[in-house]
Amino acid sequence: MNADHAAVDLSARQGGFLRRDQALEFGLTRHQISHRVKEGRWQRIGKYGYLLMDMTQPIDRVRAAVAGLPSAVASHQAAAELHLIPRVPRGIAVVSVHSQTTHVFPGVVVRRNHDLAPEDVVELEQLPTTSVARTIIDLASVVSERHLAAIVDNVLATQQVSIGELVSVRDRVARRGKPGITSLRAVLDDRAPGPGRGTTLERLGAKVLIDGGLPEPEYEYQIPWEEEERRFDAAYPGDRLAIEWDSISWHTQLDAFQSDRERDRRAVLHGWRILRFTWADVTERPDHVVVTVRAALMANRGL
Numbered sequence: 001m002n003a004d005h006a007a008v009d010l011s012a013r014q015g016g017f018l019r020r021d022q023a024l025e026f027g028l029t030r031h032q033i034s035h036r037v038k039e040g041r042w043q044r045i046g047k048y049g050y051l052l053m054d055m056t057q058p059i060d061r062v063r064a065a066v067a068g069l070p071s072a073v074a075s076h077q078a079a080a081e082l083h084l085i086p087r088v089p090r091g092i093a094v095v096s097v098h099s100q101t102t103h104v105f106p107g108v109v110v111r112r113n114h115d116l117a118p119e120d121v122v123e124l125e126q127l128p129t130t131s132v133a134r135t136i137i138d139l140a141s142v143v144s145e146r147h148l149a150a151i152v153d154n155v156l157a158t159q160q161v162s163i164g165e166l167v168s169v170r171d172r173v174a175r176r177g178k179p180g181i182t183s184l185r186a187v188l189d190d191r192a193p194g195p196g197r198g199t200t201l202e203r204l205g206a207k208v209l210i211d212g213g214l215p216e217p218e219y220e221y222q223i224p225w226e227e228e229e230r231r232f233d234a235a236y237p238g239d240r241l242a243i244e245w246d247s248i249s250w251h252t253q254l255d256a257f258q259s260d261r262e263r264d265r266r267a268v269l270h271g272w273r274i275l276r277f278t279w280a281d282v283t284e285r286p287d288h289v290v291v292t293v294r295a296a297l298m299a300n301r302g303l
Contacts, residue, residue: 003023003026003027003028004028006026007022007023007026007028007052008052008053010022010026011051011052011053012053013063013126014063014064014066014067015055015059015060015061015062015063015064015065015067016051016052016053016054016055016060016064017045017048017049017050017051017052017055017063017064017067017068018042018049018050018051018052018067019048019049019067019068020033020048020049020050022049023049023050033050036050037050045064045068045105045106046104046105048068048069048105049067049068051064055106055107058078058090058091058092058093058107059078059081059093059125061093061105061106061107061108062074062078062093062094062095062108062127063127064105064108065093065095065105065108065110066095066127066128068105069095069097069103069105069110070097070098070101071097071098072095072096072097072103072110072128073095073096073116073121073127073128073129073130074094074095074124074127074128074129074130075094075095075096075111075129075130075134075135075138076092076094076096076109076111076130076135076138076139076142077089077090077092077094077139077142078092078093078094078095078129079094079129079130079134079135079138080135080139080151082124082125082127082129083124083129083132083135083160085132085135085136085151085154085155085160086151086154086155086158087147087150087151087154088139088143088151092109093107093108093109094108094109094110094111095108095109095110095111096110096111096112096113096116096130096138097110097111097112097113098112098113098114098116099112099113099114100114111138113138115172115173116130116134117172119131120133120134120169121134132155132160132161132165133161133165133166133168133169134169136148136151136152136155136161136166137166137169137170137173137180137184139151139180140179140180140181140183140184140187141178141179141180142180144183145183145186145187148180148183148184148187149187149190152166152187152188152191153191153199153200156191156199157199157247162229163188163191163192163220164220166188167188167192170184170185170188191203199245199247201245201247201279201282202219202233202234202245204282204283205233205234205243205245205277205282205289206219206234208282208286208289208290209234209243209289209290209293211286212286212287212289212290212293212294213290214290214293214294214297215236215297217234217235217236217243218234218235218236218237219233219234220232220233221234221235221237221242223263223267224270225266225270230263232244232274233245236297239296239297239300239301240270240271240272240273240300241272241273241275241293241296241297241300242267242272242273242274242275243274243275243276243277243293244274244275244276244277245276245277245278245282246276246277246278246279247279273296275292275293275296277289277292
């Protein structure tokens with residue numbers, strides 16, 4: 001493959017962009033590169049390199065910026081789109097670079113940070129991309145608190161991330177004056193495990209149990225026999241009784257449905273029972289929830 005063909009092939013994988021050092025590695029001389037620019041075949045992009053073909057899609061611009069900017073990663077709305085996180089606008093090209101550098105790139109929002117750790121970056125579609133947890137943390141600086149709460153509830157309901165992961169990243173990067181940290185703290189603290197907390201359904205379910213005069217369960221209880229970190233929404237460990245609040249957005253998915261049934265079977269084999277309640281149960285039949293849980297506890301205790 002000759003140098004021009006190799007350059008075009010690589011640029012196609014980089015959103016139409018080619019760095020100067022890459023062109024030189026293919027054997028093109030500085031004079032040949034300048035000639036292609038003068039002819040209009042290549043378009044110079046600042047000091048980074050050249051555009052060999054139009055970047056027609058936002059993802060192309062993200063790929064070009066990641067290829068051209070030092071240590072750039074897809075972040076914020078671009079990362080949310082790659083992770084398929086709901087309720088985040090699509091088609092916004094955003095990358096993050098280290099805060100000690102200042103860069104611009106055509107058609108791309110370039111954000112700076114100094115606290116991006118290696119564990120905050122994953123690879124999606126051959127692009128370095130902020131993890132789901134880090135993406136949520138970053139989005140806090142560009143959306144309203146109400147919007148952030150809706151995003152968080154969605155990723156928790158679909159189990160793309162746990163509240164513990166979000167809190168861990170938040171605590172690591174939090175600092176006075178960091179954009180979005182106040183709303184982020186409010187949203188996550190309101191959803192941390194505990195009475196009246198968690199997702200909206202979990203908070204309502206916890207309130208139904210307490211208001212119904214039942215003993216307070218343990219929230220986000222680690223399943224004893226699971227090697228992976230999997231948890232029941234609530235549990236009475238002494239009675240080997242677990243409670244799962246089944247949200248429509250999560251439990252209507254086929255894979256999730258199958259996973260729930262497998263979890264129920266394993267629970268029975270370990271002497272546990274699982275009671276599942278829906279949004280309708282909690283909001284329309286709270287007395288039924290209370291009566292059912294109380295009956296299960298009394299049966300376990302031989303009352």
